[in-house]
Amino acid sequence: xxxxxxxxxxxxxxxxxxxxxxxxxxxxxxxxxxxxxxxxxxxxxxxxxxxxxxxxxxxxxxxxxxxxxxxxxxxxxxxxxxxxxxxxxxxxxxxxxxxxxxxxxxxxxxxxxxxxxxxxxxxxxxxxxxxxxxxxxxxxxxxxxxxxxxxxxxxxxxxxxxxxxxxxxxxxxxxxxxxxxxxxxxxxxxxxxxxxxxxxxxxxxxxxxxxxxxxxxxxxxxxxxxxxxxxxxxxxxxxxxxxxxxxxxxxxxxxxxxxxxxxxxxxxxxxxxxxxxxxxxxxxxxxxxxxxxxxxxxxxxxxxxxxxxxxxxxxxxxxxxxxxxxxxxxxxxxxxxxxxxxxxxxxxxxxxxxxxxxxxx
Numbered sequence: 001x002x003x004x005x006x007x008x009x010x011x012x013x014x015x016x017x018x019x020x021x022x023x024x025x026x027x028x029x030x031x032x033x034x035x036x037x038x039x040x041x042x043x044x045x046x047x048x049x050x051x052x053x054x055x056x057x058x059x060x061x062x063x064x065x066x067x068x069x070x071x072x073x074x075x076x077x078x079x080x081x082x083x084x085x086x087x088x089x090x091x092x093x094x095x096x097x098x099x100x101x102x103x104x105x106x107x108x109x110x111x112x113x114x115x116x117x118x119x120x121x122x123x124x125x126x127x128x129x130x131x132x133x134x135x136x137x138x139x140x141x142x143x144x145x146x147x148x149x150x151x152x153x154x155x156x157x158x159x160x161x162x163x164x165x166x167x168x169x170x171x172x173x174x175x176x177x178x179x180x181x182x183x184x185x186x187x188x189x190x191x192x193x194x195x196x197x198x199x200x201x202x203x204x205x206x207x208x209x210x211x212x213x214x215x216x217x218x219x220x221x222x223x224x225x226x227x228x229x230x231x232x233x234x235x236x237x238x239x240x241x242x243x244x245x246x247x248x249x250x251x252x253x254x255x256x257x258x259x260x261x262x263x264x265x266x267x268x269x270x271x272x273x274x275x276x277x278x279x280x281x282x283x284x285x286x287x288x289x290x291x292x293x294x295x296x297x298x299x300x301x302x303x304x305x306x307x308x309x310x311x312x313x314x315x316x317x318x319x320x321x322x323x324x325x326x327x328x329x330x331x332x333x334x335x336x337x338x339x340x341x342x343x344x345x346x347x348x349x350x351x352x353x354x355x356x357x358x359x360x361x
Contacts (some may be wrong), residue, residue: 002352003067006341007054007117009110010075011038014050014117018063019072019345026061027341030054045118046107054201055121065125070352073114075163076135080361084138084166084203086347088358089115089131103296113139133356134347135162141203146298149262159211160195161310167343168335169199176304183304186246186295186329187286190312190323191338192261196291198298206298208291209243213248216287219261219312222252223287254280267317285318289325296329305331310338 006017006027012034017027020319030053040049058064066271073089078096081087097115101108118131140158147156165187170180182204188196194216208215210225217223225248234244255261257280258269269277296303306329312318313336323332350356 002069003063003280004072004348004352005058005065005068006072006344007074008115008340008344009050015341016057017063017341017345018055018058018068019342019349021349022346024341024345026057028057030057042103042108043101043104043107043113043116046113047103047120050113051117051120051124051153051180054117064131065110065127067129067196068129070348071118071129072342072348073131073133074111074344075133076109076111076114076136077138077159078133078136081133081136081138081359082133083359084139084141085136085161086132086134086356086361087136088351088353088360089133089141090204090360093133094119094360113132114338116356119231132344132348132351134344135166137162141205142207143205143298146206155210157212159209160197160206160207161189161191161193161210162204163339163340163343164309165189165195165197165204166199167339167346168307170346171339172305172307172333173333180314184299184302185305185307186292186299186303187307187309188292188313189310190288190308190318192217192219192220192305193308194223194284194288194291194310195310196288196295198295199300206295211249215291216282217253219263220250220253220255222248222256226306234289263312263318267315269309269318281318281322286325287323289322292322292326292329296326303330304335307333307335309335311336313337 001020003020008015013031014030015029018025040046078093097112122129126170137159139162142158149156169185169187173180173183185199187199193210195207195210196215197204200338213222254266258266258277266277266281292306306326308319313334317350319334351358
């Protein structure tokens, strides 16, 4: 039996879980209030806060780090981590993550806290445990033809919900008694951001960049924008560079159109007769369907299933609206929610069980 500790910090919470092989024995999510985060703004303070929360929880559950065989931690953007799979954290990865952000600076994106938390726990408990990262968001398996843009100054990048997208694809393949590497899927992850990818025999050979502005707009991201008007907007001297990036990444989509990024609130407005909210909602569904169609073409119209996942896949209204456009493309599978903890644990387990070789950069 292999016991794995999952560490998945978010902007306002720290999720963790303990798996024994494929079975989750305990899991928790510690919420961090705005006040607490404001009082602990530096990276080392955030690491200490989150580390102590996990260690206290483990003690309550009757576990210690001496019971753990491996860490499975959330990944971030790391040079060289371009292939899908499970990476063994070595000095190269350590040096890049720590080299990009000093512990005495304001804490970076929560995903970059995973490794410092794991290392801090190991030091506090005086244990030496391997650390694994599975399918980080920088996985770039785009086909050569998909990387080309309309100008050599720009190359299409792959930044998407790799961890959950690949996890649900593997899950559906297992249900059918197949390996992920034997299937062709289109996976639409719909959460705060939306990424729609073509999973071609184990590789995501086409997908929109859900961070930098690509694909369908989402609850708070703009997705693809008209290029020339965007350039004119950037040079209007009305907004700074940072303000424009925030508009694209954080203040676009439904939030910009409707003043809320809570899609449950949007659906309530539709139920109450708000036709503008209905138009924006249906437009988002339409844009997701267009991305699915693009991936369908990239797979030469050979698809085993179209899979919907992420938090918004719980919306029957949204799924129904998208299905109007893609019903004929193949099997439709709805796997709502996210399976990040499971995906991280199972990735580490495949290496521990010697079913896969770890990727070392």
